[in-house]
Each structure stands twice: as structure tokens, then as C-alpha cells.
Amino acid sequence: MPNQLKIGIVGAGIMGRLLAWQLSNAGHQITIFDKDPIEFGNAAAYTAAGMLTPYSEVESAEMLIFQMGMRSLELWPGIAKRLGSDLGFYQKGSLIVSHVNDRADLLRFNQQLNFKFNDFNLAEYADKPRQIDRSQLSQLEPEIASHFSEATYLPQESWLCTKCVMRSLADQLLERRVAWYAHSEITELGENFVQLNKQRFDFNWVIDCRGLGAKRDINELRGVRGEVILLEAPDVKVSRLVRLMHPRYRLYVVPKGRDNLYTIGATQIESDDDGPISVRSALELLSAAYSLHPGFAEAKILETKTNCRPALIDNLPRVDISQGLIRVNGLYRHGFLLAPTIAAEIEKAISFAGNYASPFEALFRSFEVEECA
Numbered sequence: 001m002p003n004q005l006k007i008g009i010v011g012a013g014i015m016g017r018l019l020a021w022q023l024s025n026a027g028h029q030i031t032i033f034d035k036d037p038i039e040f041g042n043a044a045a046y047t048a049a050g051m052l053t054p055y056s057e058v059e060s061a062e063m064l065i066f067q068m069g070m071r072s073l074e075l076w077p078g079i080a081k082r083l084g085s086d087l088g089f090y091q092k093g094s095l096i097v098s099h100v101n102d103r104a105d106l107l108r109f110n111q112q113l114n115f116k117f118n119d120f121n122l123a124e125y126a127d128k129p130r131q132i133d134r135s136q137l138s139q140l141e142p143e144i145a146s147h148f149s150e151a152t153y154l155p156q157e158s159w160l161c162t163k164c165v166m167r168s169l170a171d172q173l174l175e176r177r178v179a180w181y182a183h184s185e186i187t188e189l190g191e192n193f194v195q196l197n198k199q200r201f202d203f204n205w206v207i208d209c210r211g212l213g214a215k216r217d218i219n220e221l222r223g224v225r226g227e228v229i230l231l232e233a234p235d236v237k238v239s240r241l242v243r244l245m246h247p248r249y250r251l252y253v254v255p256k257g258r259d260n261l262y263t264i265g266a267t268q269i270e271s272d273d274d275g276p277i278s279v280r281s282a283l284e285l286l287s288a289a290y291s292l293h294p295g296f297a298e299a300k301i302l303e304t305k306t307n308c309r310p311a312l313i314d315n316l317p318r319v320d321i322s323q324g325l326i327r328v329n330g331l332y333r334h335g336f337l338l339a340p341t342i343a344a345e346i347e348k349a350i351s352f353a354g355n356y357a358s359p360f361e362a363l364f365r366s367f368e369v370e371e372c373a
């Protein structure tokens with residue numbers, strides 16, 4: 001291929017893998033470095049619940065997240081098709097509910113959506129959010145309808161299996177014989193080079209996708225702790241994503257679509273401690289799940305997971321492109337939601353060699369970087 005570039009990607013979380021896949025589809029020669037094995041590790045991607053919920057995020061995030069998220073929602077089915085594997089992708093919509101005492105939170109959520117969409121042309125998006133009553137709720141999710149007299153229904157929201165995505169991307173990259181340096185912690189990278197122990201690798205582009213691993217270089221990067229619990233609940237039959245308004249965070253229940261499995265989460269704590277789940281968080285998450293559906297009482301707790309989301313000061317993602325080096329970070333709670341759009345935008349920025357006008361201009365901003373020693 002005439003314009004084939006040598007590209008080194010550091011970090012094989014969701015951003016690094018998807019970018020490697022996208023750029024290898026475009027014919028570039030890719031080398032991946034990651035400190036973990038290929039099959040598992042401590043990437044935040046392995047803890048994520050896999051929700052693709054741009055409407056729900058509007059309540060607390062900028063419209064940039066919504067716009068990029070909606071673009072990704074269009075891209076994910078095509079990615080699944082091209083990967084030729086089942087990514088556990090479901091587009092069945094989300095339901096937002098509240099108990100009577102927290103109704104004000106649900107009303108505030110609806111107001112935020114109305115307010116933020118006020119100046120925004122939603123006409124181009126087919127299935128818009130709508131408030132539904134108990135009888136409509138009982139048609140969608142009969143098992144929770146007796147507890148809630150109303151809900152907000154977000155029909156386009158989706159979710160996928162994060163482990164399936166991570167595995168399928170790795171399988172296809174390895175099939176294509178992409179060079180993958182696993183168990184390789186990078187201590188130095190820069191314009192056109194990656195240093196691994198005493199070996200220096202030269203590239204046309206280096207892309208830093210280390211998530212929180214880049215904290216040493218990017219001062220403003222911080223971790224936001226999140227805890228999730230995997231339950232096996234044979235007494236619960238819920239097929240849509242459900243969020244319960246909670247004074248401290250929005251509890252979500254994500255049906256895995258098989259084996260009566262549900263992920264419930266997630267706490268959001270300003271801390272970069274990734275130690276085991278606390279008693280308080282476990283009690284809050286489990287009692288909220290039980291209050292949503294009494295069938296969770298007899299559920300088995302299969303796994304608890306904790307990790308930290310890589311976040312910047314404004315909680316927005318950022319891509320910083322300089323000569324021969326691209327830094328991508330700050331995916332915060334939106335890594336799976338945003339990665340397809342970000343990967344596509346970076347591919348275009350590389351192919352147009354600096355002359356690309358992105359529709360997501362706010363994505364491209366500089367980091368204040370501590371020079372890597």
C-alpha cells in the first residue's frame with residue numbers, strides 16, 4: 001500500500017485495541033505495546049458495564065458526549081459485522097425509574113434532558129426519549145411495573161459485552177499478524193518513538209492510549225473509582241437496561257442477555273484507589289437492586305470488580321496531535337460509548353495529514369504534558 005504508515009500504539013484497552021483495528025483496516029502497519037497479557041488485565045475496559053447510553057449521559061455531560069455517542073451507536077453494528085463475532089450488542093433501550101421519595105431526581109433528570117435538547121435538533125434522531133406511565137411500563141418490563149408508576153424510556157440506548165469486544169478485537173488483530181508486545185510496560189514514549197527497556201522502536205506515528213497509565217505525563221489526569229457487581233438472578237426477568245435514581249449515583253442494571261446474569265453498578269467516587277469494593281458500596285448497590293426487583297434477594301453474587309475511570313478536569317475526552325505523537329485520554333465513563341468515533345476521527349486526522357476539519361472540533365485540544373524522562 002503506497003501510504004502505509006508504521007504506527008506504534010501504547011496501551012491495549014478499548015481505545016488502543018479499537019484504534020489498532022481501525023488503522024490496520026486502513027492498511028497501516030501496527031505495533032501494540034501493553035503491560036498486561038493479551039487475554040486479561042487491569043484495563044478499565046475490563047470493568048466497564050458496556051453501556052452505550054448517550055441520552056442518559058446528557059444529564060451530567062456535555063452535548064459533545066451525546067453527539068459522539070450517537071455516532072458510535074451507528075458504528076458499533078458495523079464493527080460487530082466486520083469482526084464477524086457476537087459482541088453481545090443489544091439495542092433495546094433504557095428505562096429510568098425512581099422510588100416515590102426520589103421522584104424529584106427523576107423530574108430533574110427529565111428537565112435536564114429537555115433543557116439541554118432545547119436548542120438541539122433532535123429531529124434527525126429517530127426514536128426520541130419519552131415519559132411513559134405504569135401501563136406502558138408493564139408492556140415493556142412487566143416485572144418492575146408494580147413498583148413504579150412512571151418511567152422515562154430512551155429507546156435507542158444500547159449495551160454490549162465488553163469482554164467479547166476486547167477478545168474479538170484481539171483475535172482479529174492477531175490473525176492479521178499485528179505485532180503485539182504484551183507484558184511490556186513502556187516507561188518512555190515521544191514523537192516517533194517508543195522505548196521498551198533498552199530497545200527503541202521508531203514509527204511514523206506513536207499513539208498513547210495508556211488511560212490512567214499516562215498519569216505521570218499528563219498532570220490533570222485523575223482516577224474516578226467505580227465498583228460493579230455481577231449477579232446471577234434466576235428470579236429476575238428484565239430485558240432492558242434499567243437505571244434507578246439514587247441520591248448518590250444512578251444505579252444501573254444491565255442484563256447480560258444470557259444465563260440470568262446482570263451487572264449492577266456503579267459507584268462514582270473521586271479516588272484513584274482501585275482496591276476491593278467497600279461494604280458501604282456493596283450494601284448500597286445490592287439494596288438498590290433489591291428495591292428495584294425483589295427477585296434480586298436470592299441472586300448469587302458471582303463477582304465484584306473495582307477500577308478507576310481515566311478522567312480529565314472537564315470530564316471530556318481529548319486527542320492531542322503533534323508531530324509524530326498522538327495522545328488520547330480522558331474517556332472517563334464513556335470509553336465504549338466514544339471509542340469508535342474517536343478511532344474514526346483519528347484515522348481521518350492521520351490520513352489528511354493535519355488538514356482535517358473534524359465535526360467534533362472540541363475533541364482536539366492539547367494536554368499540558370510533563371516531559372517523559
Ligand SMILES: Cc1cc2nc3c(=O)[nH]c(=O)nc-3n(C[C@H](O)[C@H](O)[C@H](O)COP(=O)(O)OP(=O)(O)OC[C@H]3O[C@@H](n4cnc5c(N)ncnc54)[C@H](O)[C@@H]3O)c2cc1C
Nearest residue numbers: 011013015035044045049050051186211213226335336337
Ligand atoms: C466501574 C466502571 C464502569 C464503566 N462502565 C462503562 C460503560 O458502561 N460504558 C462505557 O462506555 N464506559 C464505561 N466505563 C469507562 C471505560 O471503562 C473507560 O472509559 C475506558 O476503559 C478507557 O479506555 P482506555 O483505553 O483509555 O483505558 P483502559 O481501558 O484503562 O486501557 C489502558 C491500557 O493501557 C495499558 N497501559 C497503561 N500503562 C501502560 C504502560 N506504561 N505501558 C504499556 N501499557 C500500559 C493498560 O494495561 C491498559 O490495557 C466504565 C469504567 C468503570 C471503572
